[in-house]
Amino acid sequence: xxxxxxxxxxxxxxxxxxxxxxxxxxxxxxxxxxxxxxxxxxxxxxxxxxxxxxxxxxxxxxxxxxxxxxxxxxxxxxxxxxxxxxxxxxxxxxxxxxxxxxxxxxxxxxxxxxxxxxxxxxxxxxxxxxxxxxxxxxxxxxxxxxxxxxxxxxxxxxxxxxxxxxxxxxxxxxxxxxxxxxxxxxxxxxxxxxxxxxxxxxxxxxxxxxxxxxxxxxxxxxxxxxxxxxxxxxxxxxxxxxxxxxxxxxxxxxxxxxxxxxxxxxxxxxxxxxxxxxxxxxxxxxxxxxxxxxxxxxxxxxxxxxxxxxxxxxxxxxxxxxxxxxxxxxxxxxxxxxxxxxxxxxxxxxxxxxxxxxxx
Numbered sequence: 481x482x483x484x485x486x487x488x489x490x491x492x493x494x495x496x497x498x499x500x501x502x503x504x505x506x507x508x509x510x511x512x513x514x515x516x517x518x519x520x521x522x523x524x525x526x527x528x529x530x531x532x533x534x535x536x537x538x539x540x541x542x543x544x545x546x547x548x549x550x551x552x553x554x555x556x557x558x559x560x561x562x563x564x565x566x567x568x569x570x571x572x573x574x575x576x577x578x579x580x581x582x583x584x585x586x587x588x589x590x591x592x593x594x595x596x597x598x599x600x601x602x603x604x605x606x607x608x609x610x611x612x613x614x615x616x617x618x619x620x621x622x623x624x625x626x627x628x629x630x631x632x633x634x635x636x637x638x639x640x641x642x643x644x645x646x647x648x649x650x651x652x653x654x655x656x657x658x659x660x661x662x663x664x665x666x667x668x669x670x671x672x673x674x675x676x677x678x679x680x681x682x683x684x685x686x687x688x689x690x691x692x693x694x695x696x697x698x699x700x701x702x703x704x705x706x707x708x709x710x711x712x713x714x715x716x717x718x719x720x721x722x723x724x725x726x727x728x729x730x731x732x733x734x735x736x737x738x739x740x741x742x743x744x745x746x747x748x749x750x751x752x753x754x755x756x757x758x759x760x761x762x763x764x765x766x767x768x769x770x771x772x773x774x775x776x777x778x779x780x781x782x783x784x785x786x787x788x789x790x791x792x793x794x795x796x797x798x799x800x801x802x803x804x805x806x807x808x809x810x811x812x813x814x815x816x817x818x819x820x821x822x823x824x825x826x827x828x829x830x831x832x833x834x835x836x837x838x839x840x
Contacts, residue, residue, distance in 0.1 A: 539627035
């Protein structure tokens, strides 16, 4: 007798992959899957063949193996696959990580490097004459999920495979950015209105755009664009050490957003915002709380004005022209202040490293 217990699969797993695993791991016939899905058997067959052809990609193959071992019982082949039985527990964490990684891969010259038999992958960005710099570390499970979703692709898999963001990955990034904005706006409007009210900066002419200020751009960081500019001597306007300092602040900022309370009270570091004590109470895990404390410490060290431009350009990814307008600065003055802020930020991180060495 057939057992009707459903398999519970993460919601991020593509429909075609779900049906492929149902067929290959549980022995469910193509006609049975088609009957359950309400479509023609040829549609299921095409999906299964398409997934099978993609198994030459090492990340796709590893993702399917992991899903088969974790979410399908090989010993109980009489269990019936039900596409409605999905495990949404992993979905939120996957989308948060996908948003972080895809934003990095959108930056010019960025690739996801995956080595064989390694638990972590890295996003590296080509910096031209200076070589490459690491901008993110990615758990291989996340990299596998991105490949299975077809959000990243590799032209030549090998011992070290290099993946780039795909067209569908860019579309997914735009969707994830919009969803993150909507969630943050909903929290501000319905759950945190009173808590946020004290931190509203009072900038002239800024009220109509207030709800759109915290916007994560799908394009590259303003720092990278500015680093490509040359000064009068032909040297980069921002050297790689300054860019790394800004990227370190941004990485901690992104980590601080992970957890139930996505919208943090960073407005006190903006022009016109209050500057009371920062609430370091943990929200959503020690890692997010530690990152939040590191960002608050760095911005406090920068002080008014410099913390403002660093937060806007490094973390909120606002362009310089927009930042200048909102802070009431003259045109083309923002890049000078930003460079000063990054120099101060670099010194802040160097001082921290020196203290760590002394403690060690």
